[in-house]
Amino acid sequence: MITINFDDTFEPVEVAGDISYMTFNTILKDGGQTLLKIEITPLVDPLLPNVYNLCFGPIGDDGEINDAVSVPHLDINKTFSTIILFALTFLKINRRITIGLDGSNETRAYLYHRMFVTNRAYLSDYFVAIGVDWYVKLLRTLDIERTAENKPFFKPKPELFDYDRPARDMYRYYMFHLLPEQE
């Protein structure tokens, strides 16, 4: 269970001029430390200009984030609090942008889902949490709508995060947006 607390975060090491990435050192279970990088970059899709992807992980030999490796964090709460605080900082200067977290990997989807549910009260002071399901149209022939390759024609549909959904019914994709300023 991940608990977010913006008052308990790691210190930043480097921050890009446009706040598109940040690095910080996280402490490992063996007492060592490793440099993690958080990047918020636009999707490679010109049709969704205000949807950005958040990625984090240690830096590989190629200088890019290796988000597939499992890091033995001593304090995973502090690590994720640092990541989400950075996302908040990014969104405060990019208010029109929505950050997306791909839940296509079961482990990641569970992580994101539990993070949003566990920290519902805390995060709702800052963000609008959104869940996205994939839907397919049922045709009158009782077949489903298909692509030219005869695969189901899935269409993503966003909704306000349903906190009553059980963890076994996770969303396909997770998003969060800065809470609009209240009047």
Added chain:
Amino acid sequence: MCYICVMKRSIQNKIEQIQSLAKSQHLSSAGSSVRSTSVNDSLAEAIRNEKDATLFMAELDAVIKIAASK
């Protein structure tokens, strides 16, 4: 009540620290590299054309507006 007005000073300080580092370090953007995770993003793959994108963004904006009205 404006949510920014009630954000804890300690958290606002942390945000300002990040912003200050960004200004002082003069590091270039991350946006120049095409990330494999962004290329394989399932939402980007599901949006096939402008019609899909327009509908999705309209629904997303509506969801955000609903949240703002609560």
